[in-house]
Amino acid sequence: MNVYVAGADIGSTTAKVVILDGEGKIAATSLGPTGASIVEAAQRRFKEAIEAAKIDEHEVEFVVGTGYGRFKIPFGHTQITEISCHAKGAHYLFPGTRTIVDIGGQDTKAIGADERGEVTDFCMNDKCAAGTGRFLDNAALAVGLSIDEIGPISLKAAKPLRITNVCTVFVESEIMSHMARGEKIEDVLRGVHNAIAIRSIALMRRVGITPEVTFTGGVSRNVGMVQALEGQLGTKVNVSPLSQYVGAIGAALYALERARGAPPTELVAEASG
């Protein structure tokens, strides 16, 4: 019988499940909105991934949960924070990774990792969603576009504007005042992307920016954000088509270690509930 393991990353916005085979190869992935019920979202994604991998649930030997919803995953054997999982997952996709910047729905994290993908240091945004995915959502809303449209449009900017407001709520009125003055939408949007890049880089500096830099999380799918980050950093950043799954991949890699008999390093006592 083949051995499979799974990682489930239940974030504030999306739920992701990755199944790995015994060799550590990705057998299946599944992604969807988290919605109001973490339990249902996790179950739905897990079921979908199992079907895609064409395996039976019993073949999945170990499941690690991560993300804000990790303690509510009914089929998880244990929970590991997304900080550890992102470092592990980024190292899996890009083994040269030493710095990870993860921009998610309401969190931005900068993580330093060693050559084994172990966390050496990390910093996160506190008390404020400025510089996170939510900032982009609000900017898109303000200009009446979808979140998928704003990145590509921002690439057309000829003279990017400076967005000075760091508040996710107040940035809307700053955008509106630029628009009312007749500024081009692409210049405004490029300014929004640059503002987030600058904030993320400030966070990264706190752990040290050592190449290679890998960009993960939902916001890394936004081409405008990738370019803004590279432009502000002055270096290329790794982005994988699987970037949204990095946390789930890391969780699945921890699951594989455990299935192979590694002792737990997380809090086992709380591994249910």
Add this chain to the structure above:
Amino acid sequence: MTDGDAGKDLQRRLLSEYYGSLSDEGRNGRKVAYMFVPGNVVELTRCFDMLPVYPEINALQCGIKKMAGDLILRAENLGYSSDVCGYVKNDIGLMLSDRKSPFGVLPKPDLLVCNYSGCNTFVKWFEALAHFYDAELFVLDIPYLREREAAKEDVDYIVAQLEELATVCARISGVPFDRGRLRRTLELSMEAERLWVEALKTAQSHPSPYDAYFEAVFYMAPLNILRGTEGCVEYYRLLLEELRARQKERRGPVPEEKFRVVFEGPPPWPHFRSFWELFKRWGVCGVASTYSKVGGLFDQGILHDPAQPLESIARYAMNCYTNWNLGLRLDLLRRYVKEYEADAVVIHSTKSCRSFSVGQADFREVLVKNDGIPTLMVESDLADPRYYSEAQLKNRIDAFFESLSHRRLLGG
């Protein structure tokens, strides 16, 4: 504390006597001097039979007793901004609630002694109280500590102010200044301080017999409130005995001591228990902390001295932790890590206290990058319950100890 709980019982009795002495009947005509904890001059005011009231301690007690949230809102309704220190707003809220504290009604001040001017908020806080209570305010100007040793001219400068303060106290209380009484009071302070230093050092053993952050902040209470009294000395004698007994039995605050941590910054009083719990789960034991030294850096050789009465008070006032320059503070953290064989440093940064928070991000950076000491920085507040986000704190604390566990497992 321990099974015997003799220290705890004594502390409870002493504090209840102290709060009793503040009541209308208990005061028995004695005058009241409000003052701050760091670097205060209680030995001097005691010579004039003045009763000390510590608004910071009242604020933290209101935090623990879950009263702070309402009191802070009262002050905000009066016009205090959300950016003003939570301790200040708690105290203003108490004043607006007829000074009804968890320990009875507090007396109004006859004198406000602002003993630490390094925190600008302290000066403004007592200026406000002087206005509201129509009480006399005496601000001691305490020079910042630029070198490890206080300069002689700085000490002389403070001594001259203390002489002036003594005249004010004599006028207000009607009690003449008795220098012999000051020496006897300082003798008692010094004795309690020596015992406390010995107690602090027991945390060097493995396991530590007590948590030098979460428990030490209660053990330090008698020194912060009752310094210069017989009861205070007796408490530290008992505490030392109890800690040594626990040390002998290898008993500590967590079932298995897995991580030895040096803590920097004040705790979130309104969420004290749940914050502690986030660390206990990981087998974390605080082995040294800077906050337990806000009442004095006695373990750094700063003791009151009856042989140099006013000079030692001046040195004590200058050597309050937040009056140390950032280089000295950083060195202290490093020394604690080494002397107490700690695995990591945890910084709890509070929005209210700028005296504490300034430089903490730099401490983190230097400790991690230059010294290779794993350091976690988390943020909330010491008084305002609204700034405590348990999910965020838990995530950071878990990630930190998870990565330490993992690195330990992989050996390096």
